Amino acid sequence: METDSVLRDSCEDYHEDTNISVNAGLIHPHNIDRSILIESETNETSQPDEVLSTSVIGHEQETVTFEVFPEGSKRGKPLLVSSDGFRYSVKKNQKKSVLWICSSRSLKVRCYATVIQKGSEFVRGHTSHQHGPKVSLKEKISVSVQVKTSASANPYKSATEISTEIRDNSILPEQPGLPLASSLARKANRYRCTLRPAEPKDLQFEVDECFLKCKDFLVADITNGSARHLVFATKQQLELLSNTKRWFMDGTFKVVGQPFESGQLSSIHGFVKVNNVEKQVPLA
Numbered sequence: 001m002e003t004d005s006v007l008r009d010s011c012e013d014y015h016e017d018t019n020i021s022v023n024a025g026l027i028h029p030h031n032i033d034r035s036i037l038i039e040s041e042t043n044e045t046s047q048p049d050e051v052l053s054t055s056v057i058g059h060e061q062e063t064v065t066f067e068v069f070p071e072g073s074k075r076g077k078p079l080l081v082s083s084d085g086f087r088y089s090v091k092k093n094q095k096k097s098v099l100w101i102c103s104s105r106s107l108k109v110r111c112y113a114t115v116i117q118k119g120s121e122f123v124r125g126h127t128s129h130q131h132g133p134k135v136s137l138k139e140k141i142s143v144s145v146q147v148k149t150s151a152s153a154n155p156y157k158s159a160t161e162i163s164t165e166i167r168d169n170s171i172l173p174e175q176p177g178l179p180l181a182s183s184l185a186r187k188a189n190r191y192r193c194t195l196r197p198a199e200p201k202d203l204q205f206e207v208d209e210c211f212l213k214c215k216d217f218l219v220a221d222i223t224n225g226s227a228r229h230l231v232f233a234t235k236q237q238l239e240l241l242s243n244t245k246r247w248f249m250d251g252t253f254k255v256v257g258q259p260f261e262s263g264q265l266s267s268i269h270g271f272v273k274v275n276n277v278e279k280q281v282p283l284a
């Protein structure tokens with residue numbers, strides 16, 4: 001079969017053990033994943049159509065689909081995930097095909113199971129996985145990618161809100177093996193950390209005003225001896241403050257970390273009235 005010979009050519013370094021028993025009762029038009037057919041308890045029987053998923057085994061109960069997540073890995077690298085619970089990273093990127101190799105890291109022995117991608121077609125290599133599949137893997141990766149994307153696109157939305165929303169909208173509540181909203185929120189916060197400028201180590205740092213994405217938000221940067229005061233407010237806040245007769249001051253030490261641990265976060269508040277509703281809001 002044509003795909004078979006292509007596979008042998010491209011995978012000769014990886015399939016050390018091609019002596020896999022095949023279920024002779026099944027027809028394999030694309031010669032896909034004999035190992036999956038052997039492990040019948042891991043097969044999923046009803047998967048929705050995916051945009052990048054085209055591989056079909058010649059049996060209506062044995063469909064395995066594949067989906068590429070361009071930034072699906074922890075380091076934001078491409079990840080291929082199969083509906084039967086295995087994940088692959090790019091081993092070789094060729095002109096007309098991509099060779100994916102199993103990226104399971106929970107093993108002492110490296111797993112050499114492969115998949116060849118040609119356009120939107122995916123074909124499993126001869127080597128079996130040296131481990132079992134992961135439950136709900138595709139859904140887990142999908143949710144994780146969505147959380148990261150949303151955490152980056154909505155910097156002022158809380159991580160818990162993002163995670164709960166995506167988790168509730170993406171998956172069935174009873175689906176096993178899926179992360180809790182709280183652990184997704186931690187993931188979102190860890191990811192946001194990587195997008196922020198490095199934490200300052202001393203007081204002699206420069207404020208990255210481009211990162212603030214709010215023109216004139218840094219109102220003053222005052223150094224007095226060994227102390228430093230940074231004053232933040234938007235133009236609208238200052239206008240409101242100038243029209244407010246009574247100011248209220250508050251301060252907290254709890255949220256202040258290095259290198260401001262001996263200082264505090266102070267805020268000035270005023271009462272603002274809109275449509276007969278009066279509320280206290282921070283103005284600087």
Ligand SMILES: [Zn+2]
Nearest residue numbers: 102111113129
């Ligand atoms: Zn594997």
